[in-house]
Amino acid sequence: MKLLALCVVLAMAQAARKPVTTKAPPTLESVVDQMNELKKTVEEMTGTIGTLSRQLMLQQLNMEERIRSEGDSGIKQIRVNSGGTKAYHAPSYVGSRFLSVHDHDNNYRTIGMGEFIAVLNGVEFRTRHNDYGLKMPHRTRTTFHAVEDVPYPEVPPAVLKKATVQEQITEMREWFKAWANQDYSKRDYRPYFKPTLCYLEGAWTTNSKSLDEPFSSDRHHIDASSWFDLQEKIRFTSYSGRKSSLENYAYLPTTVMNLLNGTIPQVAQWNYRIACHPLKRDLPLNRLRVVDDLAARMSYKRRIGVHSLSRAARFQINPRDSNTWSERTSSYGLLDQLMEEVPGKDNYAGNLTDDAFESTAYEYYAKDSKPINVAYYHRYFRTTDRDAMGTSSQHRGYADANIFMAMTTQPKIAPMTVKSCKKGVCKTYTQRWTYAVPLEVIYMTPLYRWNPYDIEFKGITGTRRARVVTYGGRNGGLEKDRAFNGTASRIYYQTPAEFFSGTTTEKDSADTSKGIVGVLDKNGVVRRVASSGTKIVLPEIEGIGRLRTRYPVMPIHAEGQATWKELAALKDLVMEQPRYLSMYNELPVGVSATMLANLNKTVASDMLLETSTPSGNEHTHTIRLSAEDIEELKQGKYMYVLTSESMGHSHSLRVKAYKRRNKWAYYFDECDGNGSKRCWDGHRNMLYVIEDQE
Template structure:
């Protein structure tokens, strides 16, 4: 019976095939092409919709608790911490970071439990995803030359005190306390559906699937029934149709991400960070802002200016974060050199040198140099995405996109140019300060390498050793997952904000080379160090990840209201009706102001009308903040970029001369004595309220 059914099926197929042979094949192919293209455009629509909802950044943590108020539940912050951040300081290189939903350039995805490793892109290989271990700082010789461990402990505390105070004149801590910038990178890849690539190394988690299709099925099933991977090893990583070749062959792409770190080439002072006042995680535990700043739920902002003082102001363009991210390469790794030549208008750096941007490194700002007109126009990657950094690559496994750009010439001939580019995306996650504790080993504990090797397993001897205080139960040395080298007495007190996801213990027994049991604690990376006597509690990890919802107009409105309410004295003039019933604040006047108080609220300057044509009469505007005015009054020049008019901007160096009727003067324009289009000076227009 089975055989006859197979024959019948074959007969039907042959009959249908012979019947359809008369159908217009080209028409069918055209229909399939239109359907495939519509699917591709639907994905584009979804991404555009997500882009308009907010920035690239963290969106949501897994909900694992309830509460009577909505702010008792996790958002971008969980009970554990911002983005489910936690500790694995008993591991030599593992950084605790949980599952999280992220948006990157309109692509929304959900990660597995991350717990990433301290790796950086390769400095010697251009191979796809080649990485290297980040080297730990050395121990100051002033510590190791002490004969007694007690003396080493005291000296090491002095180095931590110098780092706390950021005082390198007492002890030059900058050689031994090294900042690294960790980031999340995402890209559309050409991986086949029957293959799967682990996005990045973790010694605790992995993608628990045999193929991309298997992973998608597991995500669909667990989304349907509300379950999860017990080990948190599933991730929702979407696929898409990225292109259609020859009108009929769809090109599929698979989204993937990874987390790496980059050792910064410069010192980054800790006063460049300030706590972000996220109210919902504060209300979750009713923490003051100061207490919240010491918790794992704290998120920090990096000062756009490379200064310790903060001025809340409109930031024009390039800032400190741009400088730091520009050190990080894309998929072509360190040393790559690429340029963006799209639309026959190369991307240039914003500075006056105006070299072409090395787009092999992550960036978001650039300028267009108008040929012939000598103007400049500042541009940013993306339409309205504050947090997105982008880099070009040549890697074959990254899905690219092409464009045939055609224009009509003056003689009505069509001139076409083909462009083919590949891009990856990144957002900053956190700055981690590596310290000498990573390598300080005053008791000479033997490090036995990878915990999975035969030698590494002798640390526990088939679990018979568990860090006890006797010679039979103490760990026999250290390995990659039991990395305990630091004398327990270096700290005093317990760890703040411990979590069940943490894997370290306060103090364990470890055998030294002579067989003595030493009380040690973990030497890996922590969110914050326990109390160091004479020094205090110091933070090691500074999360600076952006939030997706920060780009939403509702968030911006609520953030404005939050500042007005929480700092009502500072923003009293913003009230339409002052507290107590009096009228709201009004704009002041500088008519009778003294020189010290003139323009204390800032000032708007107009660049006087251009006198040359082309481009023709036009003006530009610049807003000076109170801090800009202070700098000018103190004799310092201030360089600003004007608004864009007639397709260009100017970079103006301003000086202040109080004896003049118009005291703000134009010292340089685009690095020259005068603007190319004939702007002759500056004029005060109105104060910034």
């Protein structure tokens, strides 16, 4: 211890002998040098951050472009909950249910739909459990995401006039029979069976911090306190293989949308919603046909007729507004007409023009050169100037056959700006766009409103007025003390049970309806009633059968792949062999040349389009019409067709037919959607059938 103390004393003495030096104060020149050095460092760091941010932005673009080239907008995958000995036993975009659809028909306005992965314009995302409400964009308000209830159709007065419930049931069945048979000669069902088009909409939004619930559901919501919280939950569940038990997580990506002053990243958040639009017109049932998804049918060994009434079925809308179907190429069609009724984020009041690159977008088939209202969803348009391929007709996107787009003025949608210079004059264009695909067609029926027992509706479940419905342990039993005391938004039963002749319908663990329940009317009498909300397929109706009211029409992402297209062609050759025998390189065993000759009527006919005057630019185009197409033309109908490409361009024609000297002649009365009977390069309007077609 004494030795340690001696060492300390010696060290202190040594330190005392050292001279104390003071640092010279900085000069002005040295301070300026240091400031310049710091400024240079900051500029280098700023440049590096800007470069990295731009590279990150371009990486996102690269990923989106890759997805766009690998498929179209549409559904990609539903949640996998089973497998099997064959690859098709595991769900893809369809398993036991397409889009994970199910019934919440005990709810006043809820449409049952689970989670799925989708792609919109190259952006891949995963939804929460959707269970969306029957809501439409507001008809007068333009507030961001302002919505209102889709109006339910009225009950036919002929039903309400009947004196007894049994008479009303009998009359209501006649109306459903008329709808099922599409016969409005005696009972015009069209005002009371209204088609509603529901759609999936997505956009890049400017709100990247606080969570924004995109659409209402009385059963589900995104379970997170912020976008960051949601991202962390998605990261963890993907890492661990877990999920939210209520399926309330969604993977919604973020992106660097712009760079402020070339350096500061402006982040955008992807969000989506499901909304509906009541169509202005009737959509006959024969405009919808089931798509033959072999994997779904093979998994459950269903024939196509049984499959069409199953929850695994998806449907296609006829490209032509026709009672008959024809397998042919098409461009602008019935689906375009329907989607052009659907507004973007500016709602129904929206009215915008797309004039980017000094080229105004016009309606595809307008005769009065009217600019297209791009505030509504569309995919086809035309311009007054022609592109490098010589055509004025354009399609939104490069290779995405399914995408519909709408422009908006909503500041919550992230904008993008581009500068375009022509002949030394530069203009800047800033636009905001959203994207959509059709989801399903729901036929609204009078059952939503029909209430022959005059049962009282007591409002939203959970409110004070609605609590009486289940108060005291009431659970829908048929005893007076167990029957529901009226109805509420999530206990919506008012259809007489006797209206249906059976309760047999496909069931699912996600369904919530109790079937037949007891409900007290205003006089305290127990009534046996069934749910009155939206059902995928109605139970059996006496003399009619089971009727489908929900028709999923969402396109498939993989349909845009070259392999899918080749397999689809092969599937047609295999599954419809007699129809396509002429396409076989070698006839199948058992098929003779005579049989082939009798089947050649299904082969398409080529027609020729020639230039009318020598111009040094003579050329021809061909169009292809099937036997069904030609039959329709002979009935006085018309159709739009796209010609083959020649001299670097093609034409869109409206084709008709008439009989001349006991022979049918074919011509076009409109070219490239401009209302003119002549094409810009002088083609005659008469079409010539190419003879000796094999």
